[in-house]
Amino acid sequence: MSEPLAPGATIGILGGGQLGRMLSVAAARLGYRCYIYEPGAAPAADVAAARTQAPYEDPAALEAFARSVDVVTFEFENVPAEALDRIEAIVPLRPNRKALSVSQDRLTEKEFLSGLGLATAPYANVESLADLEGALKTLGCPSILKTRRLGYDGKGQVRLTDPDQAADAIAATNGAPAVLEGFVSFTSEISVIAARGLSGEISCFDPGENVHEGGILRTTTVPAPIPSRLRTDAVLLAGAILNALDYVGVLGVELFVTPTGLIVNEIAPRVHNSGHWTQNGCAVDQFEQHIRAITGWPLGDGSRHTDVTMENLIGDDMDRVPDLARDPACALHLYGKSETRPGRKMGHANRITPRSA
Amino acid sequence: MSEPLAPGATIGILGGGQLGRMLSVAAARLGYRCYIYEPGAAPAADVAAARTQAPYEDPAALEAFARSVDVVTFEFENVPAEALDRIEAIVPLRPNRKALSVSQDRLTEKEFLSGLGLATAPYANVESLADLEGALKTLGCPSILKTRRLGYDGKGQVRLTDPDQAADAIAATNGAPAVLEGFVSFTSEISVIAARGLSGEISCFDPGENVHEGGILRTTTVPAPIPSRLRTDAVLLAGAILNALDYVGVLGVELFVTPTGLIVNEIAPRVHNSGHWTQNGCAVDQFEQHIRAITGWPLGDGSRHTDVTMENLIGDDMDRVPDLARDPACALHLYGKSETRPGRKMGHANRITPRSA
Incomplete structure (x- = not known):
């Protein structure tokens, strides 16, 4: 295995929302600096060493950014292809374009998953x-x-x-x-947060059970109450996806649990909201895992030391922060967004309990 | 109790080393921005919203800094008194001057502690x-x-x-x-990391046992193997110190364990190296606890969910990082310092094990 990216190197992140913010903090913990590229408001900039505010259609800004960093990653998958072309001509992009093109298009994604022999809706x-x-x-x-x-x-x-x-x-x-x-008749939705390193090693966190409200993730509970056999299936299919994409980084896989087994709902080529529980449940969380992968570090092994229920704080849920702050089992993570809007993810709370099985 | 500092407000931190860096990350987690004032190199600036590099003897820079922030705190206790005068004339300083003046002078500190009826060397x-x-x-x-x-x-x-x-x-x-x-004949050294909030509430983390090498902290292990009675004593004396100083924030108290009870070695009016274990052992760590205190939030209750041994990575210990990164129980925290020097604290590793008693 080659040497990891040198200490003090700079990681470029496309997108400056809460995922970029938490990636930046994790990168700092490993001794790296982060540089955020974001056209709009960027809560991530408050915890990053540098920031450019420019559209993805600004070639000069993109190229200056790419020349200032040692590797580029992204916190969301809808960066325009042309912007990625310009960046990739200058500096490595991780995860790679294949992962992005598959997940940017639902049809391509379904065909890719079916091609791997995985069940989809x-x-x-x-x-x-x-x-x-x-x-x-x-x-x-x-x-x-x-x-x-x-x-x-x-x-x-x-x-x-x-x-x-x-x-x-x-x-x-x-x-x-x-x-x-x-229509898929499912009993629950789970997700598995998986990672593949530069050398091809794979690591998965324990699957969590997701509950949505109005199309937005509300809670993730770990461990998901599913049979051991399904946990194994989840890990195996995540591994198949990662290898098929020659993926480097963290990938979120959303799965439906059905009477006949797991069905892949969708994949996200990035750290994922349903993996936020790892911040308080694991020695190495999903954000650090992603940074480890794209910088060539060994991956954390995904062990869970604590059970966690992650709850998103959406819009007016912020009014509950004073109460949550008094809950001894609750770890708060607020995103520093200047404006509270209905449906907007403002933060999350990880409620921890001693590890069960 | 009055309202906490508003979300999005800015916390000024005097000093930009690793303590300021970890304070800045904790503040961001509660939705605040940080502004670092540091005459020299500032690893904290990589995770802060703003930074001034100027000496503590620069009145214009100090005043501009003070006018840009909502509260000022510090990561080390040897800020010149005149600099603090200028800042305090503009914005609240927490903890207060009394705590600083006591801990800046070993004689004053001993006399203060003796005056409280506490045992010292x-x-x-x-x-x-x-x-x-x-x-x-x-x-x-x-x-x-x-x-x-x-x-x-x-x-x-x-x-x-x-x-x-x-x-x-x-x-x-x-x-x-x-x-x-x-000379004090002691069997071990422990420390207790205690906090007092704006409303006077007090919270302590579990005492940890410290091992030093060459005058520098090497490891802290939690829980410290001491009788329950001594844990109670440690909490009571920390509370007495906090109240006597009308303290707001986190305070580190180093104690010698002797056959006749606890002796106070020294106090540090700030987050403390021997409290780094809380990052992976508690829902609210010492850095967030300090930010909660100085911004008027309720304090975390100090519960430990996991046992931890914190090991400082000093100088060439950085060569061990690849091995530590492969240890599933190990959480790494590197400080992003550009140069490794003998005796320099470069990072720390928290090794976690299931909670014992």
Whole structure:
């Protein structure tokens, strides 16, 4: 194995939200500096050594950024391809483009996962109203029309309970290329946060059970109450995905638990909200794990020393902070966002309890 | 109780070393921004929103700094009094001047502690060779001559094993005002990291056992293997010190364990190296506890969820980082210092094990 990135080296992060912020703190813990590139407001800049505020369409700013750093990573997957081209011409990008192109497009992602032999929700490509009507005949209702690109926290999704809603659904998604997903009868959703290092080693954190509200993650509880066999399956399929993508970094895999086994809902080529529990449950959390992977360190082994329930603090949940601050078992992580808005992730609370099984 | 400092407010920190760095990260976790004032190199600046590099003797820089922040704290206790005067005229300083003036001077500190009825090592004021010779007759040898001001990591201390060394000891300390400390027969050294909030509430972390090498802290192990009665004593005496100083923030109290009970070695009016274990042993660590105290939040209750041995990584210990990184129970905290020097604290490793008693 080659030497890890030298102490004091600089990591470039595309995106300056809470994920970039927590990545920056983790990088500092390993002796690295971080440089944030973010077109908008950047809570990450408060804990980073440097920051550029410029659009992803500014070649000069992008190239100056790329020349100032030793490796580039990202906190969200919808960075324009052209921006990535410019960066990659100058400095390594980790994870690689393949992971990004797969996860940027729901259809590509489904085809990639199916190609690996992994189960997904039944799906059909939808480029027109006729496509959607045809797909509804095959997949039935309820089903969900999801735009292929730029989906995030339930945006760009329309739920159909009746085939008559097809035209409205196409209108609601502006006729954008989409995928219709058939109904999956699942008992719970879990996710596994997995990492692959520069040398190809793989490490997974324990799967957590996720509860969503209004399309936004509400809580993740670890350990997920699933049979040991499913935990093994989750790790094996995450490993298959990581290897197939020649992936370097942390990847989030959302899975449905069904009576016939696990179904892959989606993958995120980055640290993931459902992995925030690791900050208070593990010696090496998902943020440090990602930094370790992209800088060539050995990975943390993913051991959990404590059980954790992570709760997102969304919008007015911030009013509960004084009470949460008094809870002896509660570790708070606020993102320093200047404005509280409904549906906006403002922070999270990790409630810790002694390790069970 | 009044409202805590508003989210997004800025905390000024005097000193930009590793303690300031870890304070800055903790403040960010509660949604605050940090502004570092440091005359020299500042590893803390890599994780802070703003930084001034100027001497403590620069009134304009100090005042500009003070006007840009909502509260000022410090990571080391030897900030010149005049600098503090300028700052305090503009913005609250926490902890207060009394705590600083007591701990900046070993004689004042001993007199303060004795005045509270707490046991200290026997001591005598030394302003001349004659004083030292007299003190040696009373306290005997071995004993330690310590300059009253600017002691840190064993600097400014001379050990005397024979009264004939008196003249050499005065020469070695440049005749600076000093205190001669008599020998204390102790079985171990422990420290307690205690905090007092703006409203007067007090919280203590579990005492840890400290091992020093060459005058520098090597390891802290929690829980310290001491009887429950001594744990209670440690908490009670820390509380007495905090209240007597009308203290706000985290205070480190170093104690000798002797057959007749606890003796106070010294106090540090700041987060303390022997409290670094809390980063991986508690929901709220000493750095967040300090930020909570000075911003008016409720204090964390100090519960330990995990046993921890903290080991300082000093100088060439950095060569062991690759091995430590592979240890599943080990959490690394590196300080991002650009140069490794013998005796320099470069980072620390917290090795975690399941909670015992």
